Amino acid sequence: MTTDSEIPSPSGGKGEASRFFALVPCAGNGSRAGSDGPKQYKALHGKAMVGHTLEAFRALGDTLAGLWVVISPDDDAFAKACPDFRRPNEVLLRAGGATRAATVLNGLKSMLSGGADPMDWVLVHDAARCLVMPAQIMALVDACRDDAVGGLLAQKLPDTLKSGTSGRVLATIDRSDKWLAQTPQMFRVGALVEALESAGDAVTDESSAMEASGLAPRLVPGSAQNFKVTYPEDFALAEAILASRQGSRQTLEGWNHEHT
Numbered sequence: 141m142t143t144d145s146e147i148p149s150p151s152g153g154k155g156e157a158s159r160f161f162a163l164v165p166c167a168g169n170g171s172r173a174g175s176d177g178p179k180q181y182k183a184l185h186g187k188a189m190v191g192h193t194l195e196a197f198r199a200l201g202d203t204l205a206g207l208w209v210v211i212s213p214d215d216d217a218f219a220k221a222c223p224d225f226r227r228p229n230e231v232l233l234r235a236g237g238a239t240r241a242a243t244v245l246n247g248l249k250s251m252l253s254g255g256a257d258p259m260d261w262v263l264v265h266d267a268a269r270c271l272v273m274p275a276q277i278m279a280l281v282d283a284c285r286d287d288a289v290g291g292l293l294a295q296k297l298p299d300t301l302k303s304g305t306s307g308r309v310l311a312t313i314d315r316s317d318k319w320l321a322q323t324p325q326m327f328r329v330g331a332l333v334e335a336l337e338s339a340g341d342a343v344t345d346e347s348s349a350m351e352a353s354g355l356a357p358r359l360v361p362g363s364a365q366n367f368k369v370t371y372p373e374d375f376a377l378a379e380a381i382l383a384s385r386q387g388s389r390q391t392l393e394g395w396n397h398e399h400t
């Protein structure tokens with residue numbers, strides 16, 4: 141593993157002038173969620189799940205140079221779910237792949253051909269992680285903008301951790317160094333493309349690809365509320381949390397007002 145202290149700071153690129161892009165993979169089927177159609181289009185608290193996700197990124201305003209969404213080539217739901225996704229810095233790409241990694245890689249390559257610099261940062265975030273808060277995204281940006289590698293939101297394990305087989309416990313695992321990986325995950329565009337190209341389709345997140353390249357991404361504490369809607373019971377929980385926030389958390393000012 142290469143760590144921060146062993147890696148030279150990026151040089152030869154834009155340095156301080158690097159921009160920040162967000163890329164939202166939105167081409168999954170949601171098979172574990174058991175809903176009719178892809179889960180990211182299910183309405184929660186009056187809006188499609190992906191609409192809540194995009195709202196959190198829009199709240200960053202000028203911090204983001206571009207907000208990219210990658211959908212399936214045959215998607216017929218996004219336009220109805222997010223009819224206002226057409227601001228000057230918003231890009232919709234019909235280039236979803238067979239795996240999340242393929243969808244992300246397709247999006248990143250288009251981003252590079254569309255003028256992004258390899259040294260620009262990209263924040264990759266699941267469409268299905270619709271409870272992310274603008275302040276959490278900014279916490280990741282602030283923690284990683286001077287980092288040599290980049291990093292991800294992640295959560296320490298709140299429960300005792302077991303390994304098991306055939307429905308029986310094998311052992312209790314030391315959880316002191318264990319984290320649940322969340323998104324956004326933030327890396328330099330060029331480095332992430334190279335890492336995903338060599339890691340292949342099997343990696344389930346961007347960090348895994350960077351790790352396979354010998355790098356050690358920074359772990360930035362997220363929160364339990366930034367969970368990925370995955371199973372049928374997750375919809376009700378996400379709906380209840382969105383309702384409890386009463387709309388104001390989706391601006392940085394609103395979130396700060398509520399939480400300070």
Ligand SMILES: Nc1ccn([C@@H]2O[C@H](COP(=O)(O)OP(=O)(O)OP(=O)(O)O)[C@@H](O)[C@H]2O)c(=O)n1
Nearest residue numbers: 165166167168169170171172238239240267268
């Ligand atoms: N080929 C794929 C698979 C997933 N995703 C996206 O990656 C995120 C995380 O994926 P996850 O929810 O785990 O996967 P799904 O394929 O949507 O669900 P499942 O694995 O249950 O089928 C989601 O926003 C999903 O839309 C994608 O863009 N392209």
Ligand SMILES: C[C@](O)(CO)[C@H](O)COP(=O)(O)O
Nearest residue numbers: 240266321322323344345368
């Ligand atoms: C990227 C991710 O959300 C990090 O936890 C997750 O790995 C994607 O979901 P999957 O269940 O691994 O496909």
